[in-house]
Amino acid sequence: MPVRVLFTASECAPFVKTGGLADVVASLPPALRALGHDVRLLVPGYPAVLAGAGATREVATIGPFAELPGARLVAGTTPSGVPLLAVVNDELYERAGGPYQGPDGLDFEDNPRRFGLLSHVAAALASPGSPIQWTPQVVHAHDWQTGLAPAYLAMWGGARAASVITIHNLAFQGVFDATWLAPLGVPPAAFAIHGVEYFGQLSFLKAALYYADAITTVSPTYAREIQDVPLGMGLEGLLADRTADLHGIQNGIDVDAWDPSTDPHLPVRYRGTTLWRKAGNKAALQAEFGLAVRDDVPLFAIVSRLTQQKGIDLVLAIADELAAIPAQLVVLGAGERDLALAIGALPDRFPGQFGVRIGFDEGLAHRIEAGADMFLMPSRFEPCGMNQMYSQRYGTPPIVHATGGLADSVVNCTPDTLAEGTASGFVFGQPTPDALWAAVARSIALWHRPRLWRKLQKIAMARDFSWAAAAAQYGRLYESLAAQRRA
Secondary structure, three states: OOOEEEEEOOOEOOOEOOOHHHHHHHHHHHHHHHOOOEEEEEEEOOHHHHHHOOOOEEEEEEOOEOOEOOEEEEEEEOOOOOEEEEEEOHHHHOOOOOOOEOOOOOEOOOHHHHHHHHHHHHHHHOOOOOOOOOOOOEEEEEOHHHOHHHHHHHHHOOOOOEEEEEEOOOOOOOEEOHHHHHHHOOOHHHOOOOOOEEOOEEEHHHHHHHHOOEEEEOOHHHHHHOOOOOOOOOOHHHHHHOHHHEEEOOOOOOOOOOOOOOOOOOOOOOOHHHHHHHHHHHHHHHHHOOOOOOOOOOEEEEEOOEOOOOOHHHHHHOHHHHHHOOOEEEEEEOEOHHHHHHHHOHHHHOOOOEEEEEOOOHHHHHHHHHHOOEEEEOOOOOOOOOHHHHHHHOOOOEEEEOOHHHHHHOOEOOHHHHHHOOOOEEEEOOOOHHHHHHHHHHHHHHHOOHHHHHHHHHHHHOOOOOOHHHHHHHHHHHHHHHHHHHO
16 A cells, blocks of 8 residues: 655765765665655755755745744755655755864864754644645655654643654764754653653654654664663663564665666776676776786775774775785775875885775765775674675675675675675674685685686676665555554
């Protein structure tokens, strides 16, 4: 049965993106609409959103609430044709920097107000008295920035929509001083362990986890991991109590944007039947990073935030061993200053072998996936991850730590799994330099056996990482919630 769903999130590719959240918000709604669900998207009216979505037609005004300002609601469309509503308040959303931080890298002090307004508008559109005719049956909120939407709906009561919160990364919880309660219109009674209180502060994410009708995470393994320490991040008790309402649904990827046979970013396009053409991308990537153009050494790659969570320090710990093989490494990313400096120093230590670009470049990310031989993803924890799926699709076997979505989406290459036709990468059990190095060594040993390596590549490239399976699971969840709300 088709369901009317309001997606709400703080970012959406290609307009505003800091990570995988933006890709999910861009890719999942079209897959849901293909199944017949009426999905619309609500996002902040950043200048990039208004320009990119052609959002100029005003459809409603939203009045002030508590100490939150009013806003205009304008309509547009995403590149994939999903109807989009933007919350326009120039004081809150039209500013230099990213969606959460200024040019100085510091969080905006009024982030509670900025995302409190987004949450309030989402809840208002799903409640009696909505200023627009279209009313959702389900509000699907994403991460802490929209966490107050399920809370507002539950607190207001009445003939409201059902609500879902998706945890993309539990490490980011939107925790603020309790003095924000009144400005956000959160009643004092909600500031309790059974409510929005988190160690004496207000947590946007905890509010959603407590009040939402259903909770999802972006992989089945992560759904289990966050119900216990340490990955529960202080919320494991609440999540364990709500285990019946907690659903782990593996993310998909945009298989049209990430297709090596049609990818416009690649010097040489290829598919599973023409894998020999991949070598042209390797040579081009080596040249782009100033590395020696050689086909007789393995080329490893990283596209990542440069943080402890992503295990970048583990890669630094095996840099000497990689160089001694000899192997090459290219890195694209930005993040923690100390790690960025340490990674950035590698090309001087190993000229012609290691190349680094600090920052992010979408086209370069595609060329790295196509040009590398292996992809390193040694995250200490990873709710889902997408690069390991991109890598498999591009015939670049990933080397991953067995956690979260990495464990769910990569099949460890052993003689048995390779013979069975299920192997798709290399998985290691503990986030340590020794365990990472052992997996790297296994990958190199197989890379030196071209026939078996080609078999591994073809198996990985044939796997289905489209959004179809995830969209079907979300659709069933929406239908169940809508039916419960009607009852």
